[in-house]
Amino acid sequence: MENDEFDIVVIGAGVIGLSLAFRLKRVRQDLKIAVLGDPMNSLMASRAAAGMLAPFGECDRADRFFGFCRESLEKYPGFIAELAGVSDVPVFFSMQGSLMPSAFYGDGWEDQKLFFGQEKIPHEVWTPAKVKEKAPYLSQDCGEVLWVGEGQVNNRQLHDSLSLAMRALGVTVFEKNVTGFIRDESGLESAVTDSGDIKGKKFVLASGSWSGQLGEILGVSLPMKPIKGQMCRVQVVDDLLEYTVHGQLTYIAPWRGGHGFVIGSTMEDRGFDPSVEETVIQSLIDRAAAILPCLKEAPLIESWTGLRPAAEDLMPIMGKSVRYRNLYYSTGHYRNGILQTPNQADYVTGIILETLKEEVAEFSPSRYQL
Numbered sequence: 598m599e600n601d602e603f604d605i606v607v608i609g610a611g612v613i614g615l616s617l618a619f620r621l622k623r624v625r626q627d628l629k630i631a632v633l634g635d636p637m638n639s640l641m642a643s644r645a646a647a648g649m650l651a652p653f654g655e656c657d658r659a660d661r662f663f664g665f666c667r668e669s670l671e672k673y674p675g676f677i678a679e680l681a682g683v684s685d686v687p688v689f690f691s692m693q694g695s696l697m698p699s700a701f702y703g704d705g706w707e708d709q710k711l712f713f714g715q716e717k718i719p720h721e722v723w724t725p726a727k728v729k730e731k732a733p734y735l736s737q738d739c740g741e742v743l744w745v746g747e748g749q750v751n752n753r754q755l756h757d758s759l760s761l762a763m764r765a766l767g768v769t770v771f772e773k774n775v776t777g778f779i780r781d782e783s784g785l786e787s788a789v790t791d792s793g794d795i796k797g798k799k800f801v802l803a804s805g806s807w808s809g810q811l812g813e814i815l816g817v818s819l820p821m822k823p824i825k826g827q828m829c830r831v832q833v834v835d836d837l838l839e840y841t842v843h844g845q846l847t848y849i850a851p852w853r854g855g856h857g858f859v860i861g862s863t864m865e866d867r868g869f870d871p872s873v874e875e876t877v878i879q880s881l882i883d884r885a886a887a888i889l890p891c892l893k894e895a896p897l898i899e900s901w902t903g904l905r906p907a908a909e910d911l912m913p914i915m916g917k918s919v920r921y922r923n924l925y926y927s928t929g930h931y932r933n934g935i936l937q938t939p940n941q942a943d944y945v946t947g948i949i950l951e952t953l954k955e956e957v958a959e960f961s962p963s964r965y966q967l
């Protein structure tokens with residue numbers, strides 16, 4: 598292993614690292630690329646997420662971040678089709694849309710409606726009669742419901758598919774954690790793992806919530822922390838709901854294909870705490886069942902915890918290091934890294950290969966002198 602030198606070493610095997618390796622290889626087949634990291638890390642965000650592709654429900658102003666997320670949603674159908682051409686792992690993906698019931702959304706419902714109108718976001722207001730026709734299993738207490746043209750993906754299938762696809766393209770995977778670096782003041786030479794050193798010309802830090810720890814080893818201070826989310830999945834037949842539903846402090850995401858519905862989620866600032874609390878899960882189910890009553894009796898399949906990688910300003914950190922000549926970042930995708938996956942892969946590929954026309958200042962590592 599010591600004698601091999603890779604053109605690009607990506608550190609992190611979540612959707613961010615894998616999609617980046619996939620895109621780099623699609624654009625430049627000749628590049629020798631390695632991905633490092635445990636793809637089944639039990640707290641990683643990519644397998645913990647609900648898979649909502651929700652740029653509209655998650656944003657309330659049309660800033661650069663909103664634009665980036667919207668572009669990413671637009672790229673999704675092509676991205677999924679492209680993946681399917683390389684990997685035979687089926688990925689559930691739907692553009693059926695999301696629902697926001699006025700009675701359960703909280704104070705922001707009218708503002709969201711206004712925002713959707715201003716930004717020409719595809720949306721409709723459904724009367725209770727229309728709700729009964731289009732989503733008959735929703736509670737009659739939902740009132741008027743806002744439908745918005747968003748998407749849904751099964752993120753575990755997406756992660757599996759990316760993993761297979763980039764291997765099929767020739768990316769080398771080391772399922773090992775990085776414990777150190779061989780470097781000098783201005784550049785990195787190798788990433789150190791307990792199976793040996795991986796030499797590279799360029800390195801990308803894409804290690805989600807663990808990026809801060811790797812930053813420390815590199816002597817840079819990433820202002821990042823994990824934001825814990827507890828979630829669960831219940832068994833419900835596919836036909837009961839084809840939309841994703843956003844309520845106040847709750848959401849319901851259909852994974853279909855017999856995989857039930859995901860119910861989320863908490864937002865907890867508790868470090869790397871892996872615990873799953875029964876009372877918390879029950880309260881998630883109760884809140885979701887107020888919107889979709891059949892969830893109350895649905896068998897619980899599993900519950901889990903995952904960590905969202907959050908930068909201090911809640912913006913992603915994507916771009917070239919100002920400290921090391923051959924280090925790049927793609928981390929801090931926080932609450933919507935699954936949504937950002939296709940655009941992130943294009944954007945960071947463009948920066949690494951120096952083909953991107955314009956970088957987004959708000960995402961730049963330079964804002965933290967990284």
Ligand SMILES: Cc1cc2nc3c(=O)[nH]c(=O)nc-3n(C[C@H](O)[C@H](O)[C@H](O)COP(=O)(O)OP(=O)(O)OC[C@H]3O[C@@H](n4cnc5c(N)ncnc54)[C@H](O)[C@@H]3O)c2cc1C
Nearest residue numbers: 610611613634642643648649775805826903933934935936
């Ligand atoms: C509960 C929850 C619900 C969410 N729901 C949604 C949603 O509905 N829609 C959406 O768009 N987003 C959602 N997100 C956010 C999304 O999941 C994340 O933004 C995204 O998955 C981040 O991906 P990542 O690859 O950066 O990080 P991760 O998936 O956390 O992966 C990090 C990788 O780095 C590796 N690593 C760690 N340390 C090292 C090391 N020392 N050396 C090498 N590798 C290392 C890990 O093993 C892992 O492979 C949710 C997140 C959570 C937690």
